[in-house]
Amino acid sequence: MDLKQTVNDLIAREQFKLPQAEKEGALLPVLAQQVKENAAFSPQLEKFYTTLGKEPSAYASIADIPPIPVSMFKKFALKTCPDDQVSRVLNSSATTSGIPSRIYINKETALRQSKGLVAILKDFIGGARRPVLAIDTEGVNKGDADTLSARGAAIRGISNFGKKLVYVMDEKDGELFLNRERLENFMAEFKGQEILVSGFTYIIWTRFLKQVQDAGLKLDFPAMKLVHSGGWKKLSAQAVTKDKFSKALASAFNTKQENIIDFYGMVEQLGVIFLDCEAGHKHAPDFAEVIIRDPYTMKEQPHGKPGLIEIASIIPSSYPGQAIITEDVGETVGVDDCPCGRKGKYFVFRSRVERAETRGCGDTFAERRKDE
Amino acid sequence: MIEVVMLAGEFFHPAHKDAESLNPLLPAVQAGFEVLRKTDKGKVIDLLQKFSDNIIKDPSTTGIEGVAFLSSWLRKANIMQIVEKNLKDISYLDHFVGETKRLKAQPRGIACHWIAGNVPTIGLFSLFQSMIVGNANILRIPPQSHDTMVRLLKVFASSRVDGLTGTELLKSTSIIYYDRTDQKANEELSNAADVRIVWGGEEAVKSITGLPRRAHCEDVVFGPKYSFVVLDREATGSKDLPRTLRFLASDILLFDQAACTSPHVVFCEKGGVDVASIARLLGEEMGKLSKRFPKADIDPFIMTRIINVRAEHALDPDASVICPPENDWTVLINKRPGLEEPIESRTIFLKEVDSIMAVLPHVTRKVQTIGCAVDDKAKLVAFADAATSRGVARCVNVGQMHLFDSPWDGMLFMSRLVNWATLYYGE
Numbered sequence: 001m002d003l004k005q006t007v008n009d010l011i012a013r014e015q016f017k018l019p020q021a022e023k024e025g026a027l028l029p030v031l032a033q034q035v036k037e038n039a040a041f042s043p044q045l046e047k048f049y050t051t052l053g054k055e056p057s058a059y060a061s062i063a064d065i066p067p068i069p070v071s072m073f074k075k076f077a078l079k080t081c082p083d084d085q086v087s088r089v090l091n092s093s094a095t096t097s098g099i100p101s102r103i104y105i106n107k108e109t110a111l112r113q114s115k116g117l118v119a120i121l122k123d124f125i126g127g128a129r130r131p132v133l134a135i136d137t138e139g140v141n142k143g144d145a146d147t148l149s150a151r152g153a154a155i156r157g158i159s160n161f162g163k164k165l166v167y168v169m170d171e172k173d174g175e176l177f178l179n180r181e182r183l184e185n186f187m188a189e190f191k192g193q194e195i196l197v198s199g200f201t202y203i204i205w206t207r208f209l210k211q212v213q214d215a216g217l218k219l220d221f222p223a224m225k226l227v228h229s230g231g232w233k234k235l236s237a238q239a240v241t242k243d244k245f246s247k248a249l250a251s252a253f254n255t256k257q258e259n260i261i262d263f264y265g266m267v268e269q270l271g272v273i274f275l276d277c278e279a280g281h282k283h284a285p286d287f288a289e290v291i292i293r294d295p296y297t298m299k300e301q302p303h304g305k306p307g308l309i310e311i312a313s314i315i316p317s318s319y320p321g322q323a324i325i326t327e328d329v330g331e332t333v334g335v336d337d338c339p340c341g342r343k344g345k346y347f348v349f350r351s352r353v354e355r356a357e358t359r360g361c362g363d364t365f366a367e368r369r370k371d372e
Numbered sequence: 373m374i375e376v377v378m379l380a381g382e383f384f385h386p387a388h389k390d391a392e393s394l395n396p397l398l399p400a401v402q403a404g405f406e407v408l409r410k411t412d413k414g415k416v417i418d419l420l421q422k423f424s425d426n427i428i429k430d431p432s433t434t435g436i437e438g439v440a441f442l443s444s445w446l447r448k449a450n451i452m453q454i455v456e457k458n459l460k461d462i463s464y465l466d467h468f469v470g471e472t473k474r475l476k477a478q479p480r481g482i483a484c485h486w487i488a489g490n491v492p493t494i495g496l497f498s499l500f501q502s503m504i505v506g507n508a509n510i511l512r513i514p515p516q517s518h519d520t521m522v523r524l525l526k527v528f529a530s531s532r533v534d535g536l537t538g539t540e541l542l543k544s545t546s547i548i549y550y551d552r553t554d555q556k557a558n559e560e561l562s563n564a565a566d567v568r569i570v571w572g573g574e575e576a577v578k579s580i581t582g583l584p585r586r587a588h589c590e591d592v593v594f595g596p597k598y599s600f601v602v603l604d605r606e607a608t609g610s611k612d613l614p615r616t617l618r619f620l621a622s623d624i625l626l627f628d629q630a631a632c633t634s635p636h637v638v639f640c641e642k643g644g645v646d647v648a649s650i651a652r653l654l655g656e657e658m659g660k661l662s663k664r665f666p667k668a669d670i671d672p673f674i675m676t677r678i679i680n681v682r683a684e685h686a687l688d689p690d691a692s693v694i695c696p697p698e699n700d701w702t703v704l705i706n707k708r709p710g711l712e713e714p715i716e717s718r719t720i721f722l723k724e725v726d727s728i729m730a731v732l733p734h735v736t737r738k739v740q741t742i743g744c745a746v747d748d749k750a751k752l753v754a755f756a757d758a759a760t761s762r763g764v765a766r767c768v769n770v771g772q773m774h775l776f777d778s779p780w781d782g783m784l785f786m787s788r789l790v791n792w793a794t795l796y797y798g799e
Contacts, residue, residue, distance in 0.1 A: 044687055051686040051693060069676070069683045076687050295675035296667065297698045308676065327676045355673035 113271030132162035135199030202231025404543030479506030481566030489514035597632035597740035606747035608644030619771025737763035
């Protein structure tokens with residue numbers, strides 16, 4: 001097997017076409033070989049894979065690969081290529097723990113990430129380049145080019161499809177304000193045209209939408225697509241559901257609710273994002289897989305049972321991203337039979353893992369947990 | 373909204389009774405207080421002995437975690453030694469004792485208990501000590517412990533000695549629950565208290581002790597604590613090591629390692645059996661116990677912490693991990709000096725030290741219990757003296773870390789629940 005060629009073929013092809021069994025058959029040997037190469041390159045990774053799993057040649061399914069917890073990218077410099085091939089080190093924003101993840105990227109990985117993202121987005125929003133309205137400040141993608149926040153990553157990804165990128169918010173004293181002039185110019189120039197809108201869900205709801213409504217602005221982009229992600233924990237606390245969000249934004253842009261698309265993704269797994277389909281499900285592309293694990297047994301959960309979300313991907317060759325387990329909870333809904341027609345597993349995101357309640361007199365951990 | 377689980381001996385569980393406010397509940401508890409005040413305290417202790425016998429026989433309570441220990445704690449001999457340690461003599465509870473200057477240990481009044489959810493039976497240790505000295509009691513107990521408490525208290529209610537029943541004594545007691553964010557209910561409970569007894573973590577303790585209270589109200593706080601174990605080279609090199617590790621496994625597994633007495637780190641002195649072998653043997657014992665006592669409560673948050681700490685030790689070249697595929701028990705070895713952030717749920721760190729005395733710099737006032745398998749008794753005494761001078765409350769045998777005793781957290785609890793009253797008269 002020419003590993004690189006197989007990987008490139010799986011990423012470049014039209015996505016969401018492989019039925020689950022075929023997909024597992026295609027991905028498993030690739031992932032197993034990549035894990036083997038990771039272990040051969042790094043004694044640290046070899047120790048990890050052998051301590052917590054079996055020989056890659058004995059993997060019977062993708063779920064047999066021991067997943068690396070996403071937080072390990074904050075604690076260790078996890079690399080699978082020589083230093084001189086690292087073209088960029090991405091530092092994720094450290095919103096929760098205060099410590100950023102460090103992701104080592106070589107040219108090959110960067111190219112695959114870009115191709116993977118394009119392949120996924122093409123399937124959801126079409127391939128045509130169009131104007132992009134970023135609901136954020138330009139600063140989110142400026143400054144240290146190696147630091148990438150979840151907010152910035154979403155906009156960068158979408159901007160691959162942009163022929164013109166307009167940031168519509170300004171930052172002043174740490175607060176975001178709508179730049180009405182830029183928005184009105186954008187409306188005047190592209191009114192009625194197909195446009196893309198991208199941004200962080202929480203900012204769209206609490207800053208953009210509110211200020212647009214307060215200003216009495218009427219947007220008119222029936223042919224737009226809004227792709228958004230992040231901040232659902234805070235929004236849920238404000239009783240904002242996905243349906244309520246989509247309805248309000250569709251109304252604000254004078255478009256259909258189906259054009260408001262939520263997605264799930266992470267900086268540690270760039271190139272793989274999970275957009276909501278018309279049926280409200282998130283789909284794994286043909287070059288990646290989602291595994292929902294029972295938090296106790298670590299076995300794959302049956303459909304409808306919530307568990308920890310793990311993302312497996314064949315994209316990375318510079319860091320061990322073949323299987324990364326998150327601290328997010330989701331559940332698979334089905335396989336190969338989503339009404340939208342996409343093949344493979346489909347799932348829904350539920351929440352971040354939260355501690356139920358402070359547990360009592362043994363809870364000395366609580367002191368350090370305050371900011372998490 | 374206050375959920376009433378038990379009021380003056382009447383149970384409302386699982387369908388609890390709602391109350392808008394605490395105040396309407398108080399008269400019933402106060403009436404029960406008068407009954408309790410007049411009851412001979414020796415008879416109360418006899419009834420607890422009966423209750424002790426009943427809970428290990430009654431099918432509704434035999435399977436409850438910690439019930440065997442609760443039963444032994446309730447035995448008359450144990451309760452009497454607690455009373456004598458705290459009050460010198462039980463007769464101080466029933467009448468004035470002495471000549472000319474006479475003393476009586478009067479109840480403080482209403483004891484309000486904020487009980488943590490980590491050890492389901494902890495509310496009973498708190499309640500019965502307060503009841504013995506004659507206080508009325510209102511306990512705010514988290515919902516996850518309601519079932520255990522009600523099952524046990526129903527057996528208590530039906531216990532009978534010389535015409536005295538548990539139901540009679542429970543007339544002075546109420547069990548309630550309200551959400552921790554319910555400030556109004558919290559303030560009402562605090563204002564009703566003549567003594568506030570708080571069991572919990574830092575956050576809970578701070579929020580409760582910050583509530584308004586009456587000027588005379590006494591506070592007894594059992595705050596967040598940390599525990600660990602030391603094994604000296606004589607103990608690890610001894611033929612008794614498997615037995616010690618069996619006891620250690622039991623200390624780790626009980627209460628899902630969420631109690632203040634739960635060990636999180638084991639310091640192994642160099643020179644006996646090597647730490648890797650101890651880890652392997654301990655893993656075997658934890659594996660055996662885990663099969664007998666499967667995890668009952670799977671908290672995904674703690675599971676992610678287990679996943680993370682296992683991965684961290686598997687990736688660290690200077691550390692190692694022994695564990696089954698599922699997130700059950702985990703034995704971790706590392707070379708980091710000092711204590712570790714508790715993971716809980718059967719997760720233990722092992723560290724090698726040159727001497728158990730090298731652990732002392734890491735002992736803070738947060739440390740409550742040190743389980744000691746130290747065969748060199750001179751070393752044990754020196755270690756315990758140094759550790760307790762740094763704030764440690766208990767140095768006990770491995771296998772006895774969870775034995776609730778008096779004093780607790782360095783306090784003679786029962787003595788804090790009484791008002792010492794004097795009566796002077798002479799010839």
